Every structure is written in structure tokens, then in C-alpha cells.
Amino acid sequence: MLLASLAFVPAGLVAQDNGGSERKTEKTPAMSQKVYDALTKAQELIEEKKYNEGLAALRELERQEGLEPYEKAQMYNYFAYTYFTMERYKDAIDAYRKVLAQPELPTGLVRNSLYTVAQLYFITEEYRNAVDTINKWFEVAEKPTENAYMLLGQGYYQLEEYKKALDPLKKAYRMVREKGEKPKENLLLLLRVIYFNLEDYQNMIAILKELVDMYPKNEYWLTLAGVYSELKQYEKQMSILEILYERGALERGAQQLNLANLFLLNDVPYKAAQVLEKGINEGKIEEDVRNLRLLSQAWSQAQYPEESIPPLKKAAQKSDDGDLHMRLAQSYINLDRYEEAVSELRTAFDKGNLKRPDQARVMLGMALFELERFDASKEAFRLASRDDRSRKAAEQWLSYVSNEQTRKDQLRKSLEQRRQ
Numbered sequence: 001m002l003l004a005s006l007a008f009v010p011a012g013l014v015a016q017d018n019g020g021s022e023r024k025t026e027k028t029p030a031m032s033q034k035v036y037d038a039l040t041k042a043q044e045l046i047e048e049k050k051y052n053e054g055l056a057a058l059r060e061l062e063r064q065e066g067l068e069p070y071e072k073a074q075m076y077n078y079f080a081y082t083y084f085t086m087e088r089y090k091d092a093i094d095a096y097r098k099v100l101a102q103p104e105l106p107t108g109l110v111r112n113s114l115y116t117v118a119q120l121y122f123i124t125e126e127y128r129n130a131v132d133t134i135n136k137w138f139e140v141a142e143k144p145t146e147n148a149y150m151l152l153g154q155g156y157y158q159l160e161e162y163k164k165a166l167d168p169l170k171k172a173y174r175m176v177r178e179k180g181e182k183p184k185e186n187l188l189l190l191l192r193v194i195y196f197n198l199e200d201y202q203n204m205i206a207i208l209k210e211l212v213d214m215y216p217k218n219e220y221w222l223t224l225a226g227v228y229s230e231l232k233q234y235e236k237q238m239s240i241l242e243i244l245y246e247r248g249a250l251e252r253g254a255q256q257l258n259l260a261n262l263f264l265l266n267d268v269p270y271k272a273a274q275v276l277e278k279g280i281n282e283g284k285i286e287e288d289v290r291n292l293r294l295l296s297q298a299w300s301q302a303q304y305p306e307e308s309i310p311p312l313k314k315a316a317q318k319s320d321d322g323d324l325h326m327r328l329a330q331s332y333i334n335l336d337r338y339e340e341a342v343s344e345l346r347t348a349f350d351k352g353n354l355k356r357p358d359q360a361r362v363m364l365g366m367a368l369f370e371l372e373r374f375d376a377s378k379e380a381f382r383l384a385s386r387d388d389r390s391r392k393a394a395e396q397w398l399s400y401v402s403n404e405q406t407r408k409d410q411l412r413k414s415l416e417q418r419r420q
Contacts, residue, residue, distance in 0.1 A: 029070035029106070035061065039078060046082050054082055069102040073109060076102075080113075084120070093120050111140055118151060131155035146172035150187055157190060162197045169194065185215045192223070201227050218249045238262040245275065253284040257291070260298065269301035277311075289315045293324065305335055322348030326360045333367055341367040358387035358394075365397055374405040 038061040045054035058079055061067075067075070080095035096117045100110065114137040121130035134152045138144060149172035156165035169191055176183045188211050195204035208224040211217075221240055228237040241259040244250050250259060256279040263272035276295040279285030292315035299308035309331055316324035325348035332341035345364045354360055365380035378401050385394035 029068065029104075031068075031071055031074065035067065035071045035075070039074060042078055042082075046078070046085065051082055051086050055079070058082070069104060070106075073099045073102040073105055077109070077113070080116070089120050089123050093117055093124070096120070107140060111137060114140070115148070118155075122151075122154070125158075127155050127158040131159065146175040146187075149175070150184075150190070153190060153194075157194060160197075162194050165190075165194050166198070182214055183210070185211070188215075201231055218244060221249075222255075234262055235266055238266050238268075242271075251284070253279055253286065256285055257294075260294065264294075264298060264301070269298045270304075273298035273302055273304070273307070287314070289318050289324070292318070300331070305331065309335075316344070316347075320351070321353035322351035322360075323353075323355055325351065326354060326356075326363070329360075329363055329367070333363065336370075338367040338370045342371070356389070358384050358390035362390055362394055362397065365394070365401070369397075369401050369404070372408070374401055377401050378405075 038057065042054045042057040042061070045051075045057060058075060061075055076095045076098040080092045080099065083089070083092035083095055096113050099105075099113045100117075114133055118130050118133040118137060121127070121133060131152065134148065134155060138148070138152075141148065149168040153165045153167075153169035153172065156162070156168070169187065172187055173183055173191065176187070188207055192204055192207045192211065195201070195207060205224065205227055208220055208227065211220040212224060221244055225237045225240040225244075228234070228240070238259070241250065241255070241262060245256070245259055250256055256275055260272040260275045260279075263269065263275065273295060276285060276291065276298060280287050280291065280295065285291055292311040296308040296312035296315065299305075299311070309328070312324065312328050312331060316328050319325075325344045329341040329344040329348065332338070332344060342364065345360055345367065348354060348360055349357070361380045361384035365377045365384065368374075368377035368380060378398055381394045381398040381401065384390045385398065387394075
């Protein structure tokens, strides 16, 4: 992301200008025929990839006395180019320093050398030197391009000086926009990460919206959804993830779980249940206790009590304690399926480790009462009444069951007498 491309060429006998299309006309210093021929010979060897021979030719020229500053500068420029081609970047930097050490150089050669050295410092990850060098280049540049401001911003970013990085990057962005052009993806990415580090989420959202508009990628949509989550704008986050899910772009189980939780958070339990069930069936969401319980909860909140039973039953079977069996029993009671409720409560007591065994006994007493198993029901309520937390309710139920048992016994006797 930091350097889209680096292409270095020797300045040759004409100084080029990286500071803009317009420049002042400068008189190029003279060069002797002897030096010109030596440089031409070295250049031919380098172009033939005979780098060591080319360097030997340049060193032979370096040993000669009486070279003019401009001739030395051009010689070291060829040294730098050769070292760069050989990927000897530190040697290339040293050679460019020698170029810049020469007096009375053409401004174009100074510009070229400074800009190239700054880029080389990026390659060698010497970011402080890169920033210092590019700032020196700005002092002599006539019309810096947006790429130069991007380079400076990248340097400050690598130094984690995010506020300093922001100004040149915003300048680069404005320059591109003023020309009516589309900002490069790398520029927008760099602005995005800097706004993130500065915790400026509103501006980060604006950049992400441009990214998804100009360079639509799922990762940018996901990042935008993440920012909305950071800002607690969960409905917007949900909308983005739902679009990606419908496109088939949410492949990971964790992403689908996140969407299901957002559906539940925003009171859309039916969609949550659909996402969870599909994800579990496809093996993308793990069929563990937690996710099965969540699926059951989603169906229950969506007012589909029958659909909530199977996942809760699987979760209870996988669980090490009896609490989920107790919850399953409650679901059966709500559906008037009392025999199954009693069975689940018995299993809950067998597994143990119940958080509220007193409540389980109250539920057992209620289910047994509905089955008219009054003696067993009263025993369950008597056991529940030993716990202070359920004593009052259990005693009330105990009294009610006893009265109902008496009433039904009397009713049966009355019916038998009538039949006789």
C-alpha cells in the first residue's frame, strides 16, 4: 500500500524534475568528453546487466583527479542507479548523498535525487529519514503532485504521527478532487486507517462510503459495519450485514452469528432464527450448546414455540447440567405437554447442578397437578417449600392441590352414588 511502484533511472546528462511539469530553464553545467565517454561505457555495461564491470568502470572514473562537481554528481548518480538495480539500497542511498554533497547542482538534479532518496528510505524502512528528506524536497519543489503529499503522509503514518499524516493526505485528496479525478484506492485506505487511529469515526465513515462506492469490496462493507457497531448504530450495522448475507458474502460462521445477534437486538427474531438454522445445517455455525440455545430463543421470541423445542432439546442433551432440561420442561408446560415436561424435569434432577432446584420442583408439581397425579404433585411442592425463595408459592400451590384433590374425590363419590 505504501509504494505503488518505484522506477529509478539515472539522471544521465539531463537533470529531470519531479517537482511539477513547469520549471525554470537552467543552464546545464558542462561535462568533458572524457567523462561523458566513461559514463556512456558504464551505462552500456549496466544495461547489459554486467553490474560489477559497470561499477568497476565507475570506480576507475572516481579515481581520476580534476573532476568537476557536476561530473562527480552524474558519476554518483550512475553508482546509485546500479546499486538500486542490484537491490543494494543502502549503497544507493550513500551514492545519492554524494550526489547531493556536490556544490552548485542543477535544481532538477537536486529534486530528483532528494525524491528518490526519500523513496529508498521507505524501502529500507528508515521512515524518519524518509520524512526529513521529502520535507527537504518540498523546499525546492515548484509544483508538488498529490503523489508527493501521499508519500509524506505515508511516512508520518509509519512513524505513528497520525495528526501530522492527515494534513498532506487531505491535501493530496483535495488535489485529486479538484482535477475531477477519482482518488486512488491506496489514498482512501490510508485516510481510513488514520481516521481510525485518531478515533474520528464520522470521517472514517465518509471515507468508507467512498471506498464502497468507487472500489466496492466486501471487506470495506464489513469495515463500515464495524464502525457503525463502534458508534452503537446497530440498525445500520444490521442493514449492511443483511445485504452482504443476501449476496452470499457472509461465509464465516462468526459473521453469521453476529448478524443473528443483531437481528435479535433489533427485534427481528424470525430472521435471526432463519440465519442460525441455515448456518447450523450448513456446518458454518457450530452446533454447540450456546448456538442451539440461541436458535431456540430466536424461535421462541418469533412466536414459534414448536420450532423452539428441537434445538433446545439438542442443547439440553449436550449440556453437562440440568438447567437446559428445566428450560425445556417450561417450554413443554407452555405447550400443555405435561408428560414430556415431567420427563425433562426428572432428567434435570438426575444431571444436577441446577441453579434453582426449588423452581424446578414447583414446575414439577404444576405438571403433575395437570396430570392429576395429586400425591406426587404435593410431594414436589413440599420439597420446594423447604427453600425460602419458593416457600410462599409452594405452600399456596400445596393448599390449592389439596383442595382440588378433595373436591375431585367428593365429585367422584357423588357420581358413583348417582350411578348406584
